Amino acid sequence: MQTMFRYNWLIREKWYQWCEGVPLEELLRKRTGGVGGILHTLFHIVDVEWSWIRVLQGKTDFQESFEAYQSLEKVRQLDRAFQPEVREFISSWNIEKENRILYNPQPDGSIATDAWGEVIRHMIAHEIHHIGQLSIWAREIGKEPVSANLIGKGLNHTLPNS
């Protein structure tokens, strides 16, 4: 589970570096599908990851709009601001937390009950899914996307050498 988070953080950083070689207007351009743009997707990933971590802890989550984060540096700053809390939460994960229940109010007034383990896996899948979308848009603007390979990056901390 933690391997998957390390994977997501590494790939996200590589996408930030990829963005450095792309004009801002391409990063901001409205596109079909997903949340509608490259930088907006990275903002959304950062937003959603942190918001879930906050919700699990019973804290207020992030409610700001992408309108205030219209540059690569602003999104990276936001990410840097959120990362310590996210990494602390993930690094302290243990089996006991798997089955804790989140009581999650829904827009229709009902209360969903989600296991924390399910929330954590939802977060993992959420980011990979959106990164897949970036890979299509990268090709549409004629650039090679960041490789999505997880293997061979030494991410599995159960290995003796990582």
Added chain:
Amino acid sequence: MQTMFRYNWLIREKWYQWCEGVPLEELLRKRTGGVGGILHTLFHIVDVEWSWIRVLQGKTDFQESFEAYQSLEKVRQLDRAFQPEVREFISSWNIEKENRILYNPQPDGSIATDAWGEVIRHMIAHEIHHIGQLSIWAREIGKEPVSANLIGKGLNHTLPNS
């Protein structure tokens, strides 16, 4: 880990159902990015999942080309043929297998060493990434994609009710 596989299998089945409402020419149309098309992506997901399972077991993997699987039904049939072995392998997963080493010959003649746990997580990320690509192409042809949500689907088998 098994939750993530159940998630991928469920979402893949939903994409097959989604494909039923799309003309074959759209499923086969060449597109920018990924492996270049909707049905080809589903074929690739099935191919790669099974191939890794075979490689981990030291068995021959799948070498056929998409050219022979140019219909939704043919891809689903292939998936159905592979699924029993994949599900058996994943359901028998245990902690002891995490650190087993796969010696994986590379095109350059070197031998990569990958922990099985890393291979398994690579397989999970691989499918989610490609499904993210489908979601963009779905919007490009004016159709709502399958939801990528993992949460709220009762996939977490550690819950008492699932």
